[in-house]
Amino acid sequence: MRCMQCDVDLPDSYHVCPLCGEAVSDTPNQLPIEEAPYPDVTQSVEADVPAAYPNKHVLRVIAVLCAVFLLIGQSTLWTLFTPILLGLCALFYFVCALFEKGKLLRSGVCLLSTVAVALVLQVFGLLLRLPMLGISLAAAGCIAVFVLLCLLFPARMRAQLQATFHA
Amino acid sequence: MGKASSALPQDDRKTMLASQPSPLITSRWFPIDNASNLYALARRRRWNRVFRVAAVLDEPIDSDLMQQALTDAAKRFPSLCAKLRDGFFWCYLERTDETPMLKEEDALPFRPMPLTRTNQPNFRVQYYGCRISLEMFHAIADAPGSFQFLASIITRYYELKGAEVADYKAAFNCADSPTALETTDPYFETAVDCKARNPKQLETYYLREPSNKRYARVTHGVMHVSDLKAAAKPYGVTITEYLSAVIIKSYLDRAASPVTKPIRVSIPVNLRRRFDIVSARNFVYMFDIGFDPKGRTDVTFEEICNALKGQLQKKTEKENILAEISANVSAQKNPLSRRVPQPLKRLVLKNNYKKSQLSFTTFLSNYGVLELPDSVAPHVRRAEFVLGDTPYQPLGFACASIGDVLTLSVNANTPDMTMARLVFRFLTAAGVPVYIESNFHE
Numbered sequence: 287m288r289c290m291q292c293d294v295d296l297p298d299s300y301h302v303c304p305l306c307g308e309a310v311s312d313t314p315n316q317l318p319i320e321e322a323p324y325p326d327v328t329q330s331v332e333a334d335v336p337a338a339y340p341n342k343h344v345l346r347v348i349a350v351l352c353a354v355f356l357l358i359g360q361s362t363l364w365t366l367f368t369p370i371l372l373g374l375c376a377l378f379y380f381v382c383a384l385f386e387k388g389k390l391l392r393s394g395v396c397l398l399s400t401v402a403v404a405l406v407l408q409v410f411g412l413l414l415r416l417p418m419l420g421i422s423l424a425a426a427g428c429i430a431v432f433v434l435l436c437l438l439f440p441a442r443m444r445a446q447l448q449a450t451f452h453a
Numbered sequence: 454m455g456k457a458s459s460a461l462p463q464d465d466r467k468t469m470l471a472s473q474p475s476p477l478i479t480s481r482w483f484p485i486d487n488a489s490n491l492y493a494l495a496r497r498r499r500w501n502r503v504f505r506v507a508a509v510l511d512e513p514i515d516s517d518l519m520q521q522a523l524t525d526a527a528k529r530f531p532s533l534c535a536k537l538r539d540g541f542f543w544c545y546l547e548r549t550d551e552t553p554m555l556k557e558e559d560a561l562p563f564r565p566m567p568l569t570r571t572n573q574p575n576f577r578v579q580y581y582g583c584r585i586s587l588e589m590f591h592a593i594a595d596a597p598g599s600f601q602f603l604a605s606i607i608t609r610y611y612e613l614k615g616a617e618v619a620d621y622k623a624a625f626n627c628a629d630s631p632t633a634l635e636t637t638d639p640y641f642e643t644a645v646d647c648k649a650r651n652p653k654q655l656e657t658y659y660l661r662e663p664s665n666k667r668y669a670r671v672t673h674g675v676m677h678v679s680d681l682k683a684a685a686k687p688y689g690v691t692i693t694e695y696l697s698a699v700i701i702k703s704y705l706d707r708a709a710s711p712v713t714k715p716i717r718v719s720i721p722v723n724l725r726r727r728f729d730i731v732s733a734r735n736f737v738y739m740f741d742i743g744f745d746p747k748g749r750t751d752v753t754f755e756e757i758c759n760a761l762k763g764q765l766q767k768k769t770e771k772e773n774i775l776a777e778i779s780a781n782v783s784a785q786k787n788p789l790s791r792r793v794p795q796p797l798k799r800l801v802l803k804n805n806y807k808k809s810q811l812s813f814t815t816f817l818s819n820y821g822v823l824e825l826p827d828s829v830a831p832h833v834r835r836a837e838f839v840l841g842d843t844p845y846q847p848l849g850f851a852c853a854s855i856g857d858v859l860t861l862s863v864n865a866n867t868p869d870m871t872m873a874r875l876v877f878r879f880l881t882a883a884g885v886p887v888y889i890e891s892n893f894h895e
Contacts, residue, residue, distance in 0.1 A: 292874060293881040294674070295888040304672060304891035305874040316886040319675050319858075320834065322509040322584050324892035325558050399541075442481075449482040453542045453791040 288313040297321035395450050398432050467642065467730065470634035477531040477636045482538070482547045487640035487782050488735045489592035493537055493544040494799040495806040496592075499565045500844060506599045506853070507586035507837040508607055508823075514580040520555045522609035523578055525627045527553050530602050532636040532733050533593055536575050537568045542795055546593070549574055557581060561892065563669045563841040563864070566590055578606070583834070588841075595735040596820050596838060597723045600853070601625060602733070604825055611829045622824040631733070639736040643728045644782035645775060655812040657743075658714040660704065662847045662867045671839050672873050674861045675888040676880065678854050684883045688758035693720060693819045694742070694765065696861065698757040699883075700817060700850060701744050703875035711750050717743035717813040722769050723821075724778075738777055740768045741813045810845035820853040835860050842866045850876070 287296040287310045289303035295315035296303060303310055436443045477483055485493055492502045527534050534553065535546035551572045558581035568575050568590060575590040576599075585607065589599045604624035612618060618626075634642075678692070685695035697718040704716050721737040730736060742764040746752050767773075784790060790798070823836040833855055839862040840849035852861040863873040877887050 289889075292878050292889075294877055295886065297890060300894050302895040304889060304894045305870050305877060307870075315888065317675065317677070317888045319888040321890065322834070323582055323890075324584075324671075325560075325581050327560055327892075445481050449538065449545050449547070450540045451542065452484060452540060452545060 287311070288315060295319070297323070299323070395446060463642065467634060470637055470642075471632050471731070473633040475531055475631040475633050475636040477548060478631070480548065482545050483532070483535070483636070484543065484545050484638065485537075485592055486638040486735050487644075487778070487785055488595075488737070490543065490785065490798075491802055491806055491809075492590070492592040494795070494802040496537075496568065497844070501566055501568060502591040502843065503563055503566060503588050503841040504591065504596060504599070504818075504851070505562055505586055505588045505837075505839040505841070506596060506603050506820075507584055507839075508603060508855075509834045509837070510583045510585065510607070511832050511834055513582055514585055514610075516555060516557070516580060518613050519580060519585065519606070519610055522606050522613055523555050524552050525609050526602065526605040526625075527574070529605060529625050529627045529629065529631060530733050531631055533576065533589075533598070533602055534574045535593060536571060536573070537590070537592060539569065539795060542791060542793070543798075544592070544795065553578060555580060558584075558586065561669045562586075562588065562671055562839065584837075586837075591735070594733060595721070595723075595737045596818060596851075597725060597737070598733045598735065600820060600823055600836070600838075604823060607833065608826055608829050611832060616826075616828040618826040618828055621826055624826060624829075632731075635731055635733045637732075637734075639724070639728070639730045639732040639734065640778050640782050642730065643724075643775065644779040647776065647779040647783055655717065655741075656714050657812055658704065658708075658712050658716045658814050659811060660707075660814065662865070662869060668866045668868070669842070670865050670868065670870075670891065670893050672863045672865075672870070672889065672891045673837060674863070674873075674877050674880070675835060675890070676859055676861070676885050678857050678859045680885040681859060681880075684880070684885050688755060688762075690758050690762050691765075692859075693817065694758065694761045696819070696850070696852065697742055697817055698744075698754060698761055699876055699879050700815060700872075701757050701761075702752075702754050703872055703879060704814060705746060705750075705752055706875055707871055711748040712746045713748045715743040715745040717741040718815055718817050719813040720765060720816075721818050722765075722774070724774060727769075727771060727774065738774055739809075740765060742768070743813075807845060810843055816840055816846065816849040816851070818849075818851040820851070823853055823855045825855070830856065834858070837862055839864045848872055 287298055287300055288294065289296055289306065289308060290311050290313070291308045292303055292305045294303070294305065295317050296310055299321065300310055302308065496502070531548060532546075535548050538545050538547045549572055551574075553574050553576070555578050558579040566575060566577060566588070567573075575593050577588040579586050579588070585603070587599055587603045587606075594602070601623055604622075605627060608618060608621060608624035609627050612627075618624075681692055681695070685692055688695065688698070690698065697720070700718055701716045705712060719739050719741045721739050724730070724736045724738060725732060728736075742761050744752075744757050744760045818838065818840055820836075820838045823833075824830075825833055835858045836853040836855040837860045838851040838853035840851045842849065842864060847866045849864050850861065851864075852859055854860070861876075863876070865873065877889065881887050
């Protein structure tokens with residue numbers, strides 16, 4: 287098959303030229319090339335990309351709630367909400383990770399990051415003279431779990447830390 | 454891993470790395486290379502920089518045998534069997550032990566690829582009829598690295614079918630062990646100390662095409678290399694310069710009003726031969742060649758060829774390449790940039806990526822000749838190379854050849870085929886017979 291408008295050869299199965307959209311002619315091809323067809327798909331199937339990471343949205347909501355509690359909290363009781371949420375967040379990730387060893391180790395790093403967030407909140411709390419007892423307890427809890435993971439899987443945990451924090 | 458801070462001279466170090474087994478055989482993770490930072494950090498959830506290399510065999514593919522060939526070849530390329538991970542300061546690649554799965558192609562090319570939330574490596578191997586294709590995330594490898602992998606899979610496939618291979622050429626012998634040189638960061642190995650530079654956005658003619666993100670229209674134009682060489686010869690230009698000139702001329706013919714800005718074509722240059730490095734990772738650098746019509750409408754093709762002649766050769770002199778890659782490596786080595794958290798780097802690099810993408814009108818990537826072992830080459834009818842679209846460039850040209858058969862592929866995420874039509878019509882008018890095939894046809 288040939289397209290006389292574009293002057294190109296086309297496979298025998300084509301009725302219309304893909305370049306110009308004109309009907310093709312029965313003229314023999316100039317080049318002896320065999321067709322290598324693609325699957326007959328014109329609409330892209332849904333991408334095999336997983337849906338948005340649910341933890342990500344949970345973490346965002348929790349971060350906002352933490353900030354709100356910290357701002358409106360005027361007593362030790364109020365500040366306990368922040369570590370409870372941080373702890374729940376870490377626990378959620380940790381439980382999800384129990385089914386996969388690699389993810390479990392990354393959850394250790396997640397806990398370490400939670401400690402870092404807690405420390406930043408501590409500094410803000412000190413500057414704003416807010417009671418920080420709850421956050422201190424949360425940070426201590428996270429450190430304890432992190433140390434436990436390091437003791438259980440020392441080599442893999444070292445590699446995971448190197449990978450995550452390599453500069 | 455692979456830092457050029459070693460006290461050894463570069464040549465001695467390369468020799469040493471070439472004789473050592475790759476540390477990736479035992480390591481769980483490794484840093485991504487200098488060029489990959491851009492692809493890793495510029496990625497989006499529904500878009501990542503992916504390209505496709507494929508080969509058309511002379512018979513329908515035996516999927517079981519091809520799966521075995523893929524499994525064997527994957528062990529030979531540990532740097533490819535990896536998935537992207539986000540670190541605190543940089544992204545990194547984590548090795549995956551899961552066997553890459555061969556699948557029958559059932560969708561349009563360049564579907565977004567799951568990168569981090571998967572146990573499969575960040576590439577996709579598919580077959581359909583006689584075509585075997587490999588879609589690769591650019592942070593893992595470049596086109597020459599991917600062609601090496603594809604050639605190794607095909608060679609292994611024919612070995613399993615009983616072919617005897619003496620000289621592997623572009624393919625790797627799956628029985629060999631990967632060397633440290635193949636898996637190290639080649640940019641760090643070659644770079645010299647110099648100052649980092651900020652990327653500049655050049656003034657460029659840029660045609661904003663109406664694009665559809667869920668639409669990948671691939672058009673292959675198959676032609677003979679000898680015909681193309683004969684067409685380029687009167688102008689004294691190389692095939693890459695000739696095709697660039699055809700693309701520029703097509704843009705000029707398409708423009709509704711006089712073009713006042715330079716039309717630039719971005720061309721990736723394979724640095725492996727220039728720096729004598731065998732790498733299965735990224736080792737290309739993008740250079741652009743262009744023509745400024747200055748608003749004229751009577752520009753001839755010969756004028757464009759004369760303007761392009763030697764541009765690429767001058768830009769790709771070893772000293773110039775070294776200066777470019779050393780500047781990028783210096784930016785990565787900068788103590789300040791190293792300690793900036795990755796999400797902040799992502800903001801800067803996404804902007805840099807956008808700048809670089811808007812600094813040229815389109816891409817043209819010429820892989821060159823795919824050299825396969827003598828016992829395998831007769832079974833491969835053609836090699837194909839297709840560039841995926843980017844959020845800023847919905848159109849890309851790429852070509853690869855095997856023997857005397859060259860395939861120029863145009864990928865567009867737009868139904869408008871004007872550019873492809875103009876390019877192929879120009880070639881046929883210049884005496885180059887072209888056979889067209891597309892994944893969208895009636």
